[in-house]
Amino acid sequence: MFYKRNSEHHYRVALLASILLLVGCEKKLSSPPIAKNSDSTVTENQSAHSETEKPVTTDTAEKTSAAQTHQKTESGHHKSASKSSPRPLFKDWPAPKLAIILTGERRGYLEPCGCTQNQTGGVSLLANLVKKIEDQKWPVTAFDLGGLVKRNRRQSQIKYETILASMKDMKYAGIGLGPEELRFGADIFLQLHNPEPASPNTTPTFLAANILILETPDLGKSHFKIIEVGGVKIAVTSIIGKSRMEKVPDIVWQEPVKVLPEVIKKMQAAKPDLMVLLSQSDKEESKSIAEKLPVFDILLTAGGVEDPIGKPTFIGKTMMVDVGHKGKNAGVVGYYPESAAKDDPSKRFRFTVIELDKQRFQDTPRMAEHMQFYQDRLKQEDLAAKELPIDHPRGATYVGAETCGECHTKAYEKWLTTAHAHAYESLITGREDQKGQNVISRIYDPECLSCHVTGWHPQDVIRYKSGFVNKKESPHLLGQQCENCHGPGSGHIELVDMDKLEEAKKVMRVTLDEAKKKTCYQCHDLDNSPNFEFDSYWEKVKHPWRD
Numbered sequence: 001m002f003y004k005r006n007s008e009h010h011y012r013v014a015l016l017a018s019i020l021l022l023v024g025c026e027k028k029l030s031s032p033p034i035a036k037n038s039d040s041t042v043t044e045n046q047s048a049h050s051e052t053e054k055p056v057t058t059d060t061a062e063k064t065s066a067a068q069t070h071q072k073t074e075s076g077h078h079k080s081a082s083k084s085s086p087r088p089l090f091k092d093w094p095a096p097k098l099a100i101i102l103t104g105e106r107r108g109y110l111e112p113c114g115c116t117q118n119q120t121g122g123v124s125l126l127a128n129l130v131k132k133i134e135d136q137k138w139p140v141t142a143f144d145l146g147g148l149v150k151r152n153r154r155q156s157q158i159k160y161e162t163i164l165a166s167m168k169d170m171k172y173a174g175i176g177l178g179p180e181e182l183r184f185g186a187d188i189f190l191q192l193h194n195p196e197p198a199s200p201n202t203t204p205t206f207l208a209a210n211i212l213i214l215e216t217p218d219l220g221k222s223h224f225k226i227i228e229v230g231g232v233k234i235a236v237t238s239i240i241g242k243s244r245m246e247k248v249p250d251i252v253w254q255e256p257v258k259v260l261p262e263v264i265k266k267m268q269a270a271k272p273d274l275m276v277l278l279s280q281s282d283k284e285e286s287k288s289i290a291e292k293l294p295v296f297d298i299l300l301t302a303g304g305v306e307d308p309i310g311k312p313t314f315i316g317k318t319m320m321v322d323v324g325h326k327g328k329n330a331g332v333v334g335y336y337p338e339s340a341a342k343d344d345p346s347k348r349f350r351f352t353v354i355e356l357d358k359q360r361f362q363d364t365p366r367m368a369e370h371m372q373f374y375q376d377r378l379k380q381e382d383l384a385a386k387e388l389p390i391d392h393p394r395g396a397t398y399v400g401a402e403t404c405g406e407c408h409t410k411a412y413e414k415w416l417t418t419a420h421a422h423a424y425e426s427l428i429t430g431r432e433d434q435k436g437q438n439v440i441s442r443i444y445d446p447e448c449l450s451c452h453v454t455g456w457h458p459q460d461v462i463r464y465k466s467g468f469v470n471k472k473e474s475p476h477l478l479g480q481q482c483e484n485c486h487g488p489g490s491g492h493i494e495l496v497d498m499d500k501l502e503e504a505k506k507v508m509r510v511t512l513d514e515a516k517k518k519t520c521y522q523c524h525d526l527d528n529s530p531n532f533e534f535d536s537y538w539e540k541v542k543h544p545w546r547d
């Protein structure tokens with residue numbers, strides 16, 4: 001679908017059509033939940049995590065993310081696995097007048113992949129946090145900074161819609177825009193646009209005060225939004241900082257401090273109890289905005305660490321917070337208007353960052369429906385087949401492990417006994433310890449296939465031309481095979497046939513040293529294999545034979 005900037009009428013029609021399109025797809029998404037999560041209470045089964053339960057005064061110290069300091073050769077990256085003393089949610093919090101959930105920089109992490117135990121985060125557990133707060137009868141609303149996706153591909157767009165649909169269910173009231181979603185470009189962005197939501201308190205609105213889409217101020221997003229929850233009136237706006245903005249066609253960036261004063265005036269005209277800024281900027285830039293425009297009560301900034309401990313920074317009356325990346329945590333602000341003077345944010349608010357772990361949070365059936373719908377769309381669009389494949393630099397094609405096994409019988413026999421041989425099946429069954437749970441098959445999901453089948457670039461999630469497409473078309477490339485480590489083998493076999501053994505060996509050669517430095521880490525990265533340790537892992541897959 002194309003939008004012509006020179007024809008006002010043309011794109012109004014197109015915009016209308018696309019809203020209808022969105023509504024159409026939302027319909028499919030919004031069938032009622034199958035079951036209620038009835039057994040969730042706030043105090044049971046809690047676990048250790050990095051919450052700070054009380055606001056702390058001006059202290060910007062942060063715990064560096066475990067993932068950032070973790071050396072790939074150490075074990076025990078996942079903190080929830082290593083600590084286990086339970087910790088109740090919102091310990092010592094009196095009931096606030098309002099709870100505000102803050103998230104951002106999800107970067108495509110819709111749900112944990114299940115590659116390793118004790119992975120945290122995902123919309124399913126987040127929805128359970130919302131429910132737990134509601135169960136306490138605290139009024140609750142939620143905002144997200146944006147940065148919901150990572151790549152700019154068809155899959156990312158489908159995922160974006162899925163995340164938005166889940167946020168709608170979770171009563172998100174406003175969502176900022178990150179550079180990631182702006183990269184989709186103006187057209188796609190308009191398709192998702194919902195300028196006048198029918199029910200403004202529950203429909204996420206795209207917020208962006210300082211970008212112009214197709215040179216039209218009100219297109220594609222709102223400058224700000226006023227919502228009222230539990231008798232608290234909130235005015236919220238969002239900006240993209242200079243530190244985050246990239247050049248995107250049809251999207252014009254404006255200096256936040258130039259645009260915001262006008263927006264602030266309109267926000268203040270509504271006489272809100274709280275002024276909120278979602279700032280897609282690094283912390284320095286966010287701080288400088290808070291200093292120049294000292295009107296915001298709460299400022300959610302981007303650019304923090306992956307797992308923050310939840311210490312706010314106070315800048316005048318503004319409480320600046322960051323809530324981590326990849327959807328592993330959620331920030332919650334408790335609002336206590338009675339307990340202090342308006343200009344003392346350290347008493348008006350409590351703030352905590354909650355790790356979404358499986359000990360304290362249960363899956364939400366409604367979110368599983370979104371996930372299933374997402375997987376169905378990936379299958380329907382047949383992305384693994386349709387997205388443009390690339391040439392392998394070697395110029396050879398993938399032949400499959402069984403063919404290698406015709407000559408390398410022992411290596412093949414050994415491989416059959418390794419986990420690598422069953423990597424495709426894991427996408428259907430999930431982990432051993434997920435048995436009996438309702439695992440949603442991911443065999444059409446390129447972001448899973450890229451490491452679990454043969455002939456893909458694992459990190460870029462791109463298929464090589466002769467790489468795995470689906471079980472029917474490429475049954476010889478199921479699982480994580482020889483050629484993912486050794487490279488495609490057609491040339492090797494030709495050389496063997498021509499009796500050019502030295503050359504034949506050279507093309508396939510992977511040394512132990514290369515493996516240790518590079519080969520394994522293409523897939524055994526910090527997200528998917530945090531406990532990876534070369535020697536013990538190699539021990540399980542080594543195959544020191546040539547016949």
Ligand code: HEC
Pocket residue numbers: 112113114115116426427429430431432442445447448449450451452458459522523524525528529530531532
């Ligand atoms: C970047 C590579 C990579 C991607 C992408 C990836 N995985 Fe994995 N996966 C791995 C690795 C490596 C392991 C083994 C981890 C270990 O044991 O240390 C694994 C293990 C698993 C396991 C556990 C298998 C078992 O029986 O123990 C499951 C289930 C799984 N992955 C599912 C998925 C799903 C679903 C996706 C897509 C959302 C996905 N993976 C994406 C690399 C990846």
Ligand code: HEC
Pocket residue numbers: 399400401403404405406407408482483486488489490492493496497501504505506508509510546
């Ligand atoms: C037609 C038989 C044949 C097939 C099929 C075959 N190879 Fe080989 N391969 C050989 C021979 C012969 C050698 C040399 C053995 C020697 O050094 O004694 C060799 C050597 C190798 C080596 C050792 C390279 C080195 O470091 O010296 C690797 C690795 C290898 N092959 C991988 C593969 C893989 C992976 C496949 C499947 C894509 C494959 N081969 C398919 C015959 C074959």
Ligand code: HEC
Pocket residue numbers: 419420422423424426427450451452458480484485515519520521522523524534536537538539540541
């Ligand atoms: C193309 C991606 C890829 C590469 C490259 C790769 N692996 Fe894996 N590996 C996986 C996946 C996916 C799994 C999970 C398999 C499953 O579903 O059980 C896995 C699982 C394993 C396991 C089983 C772990 C367990 O818990 O038992 C070992 C051991 C292992 N890999 C070792 C290695 C080593 C050593 C290397 C490098 C020499 C390597 N892998 C390279 C994708 C890869």
Ligand code: HEC
Pocket residue numbers: 401404405408411412413415420480481482483484485486510511512515519541543544545546
């Ligand atoms: C996880 C990555 C990985 C997979 C999968 C893998 N290899 Fe290897 N292979 C290696 C590495 C690394 C070496 C080098 C070992 C060394 O130098 O000690 C190697 C060595 C070899 C050798 C030379 C053995 C020797 O000691 O001289 C052959 C032959 C071989 N592989 C064939 C295969 C075949 C056939 C398959 C599939 C059935 C396969 N490999 C699967 C990583 C892998």
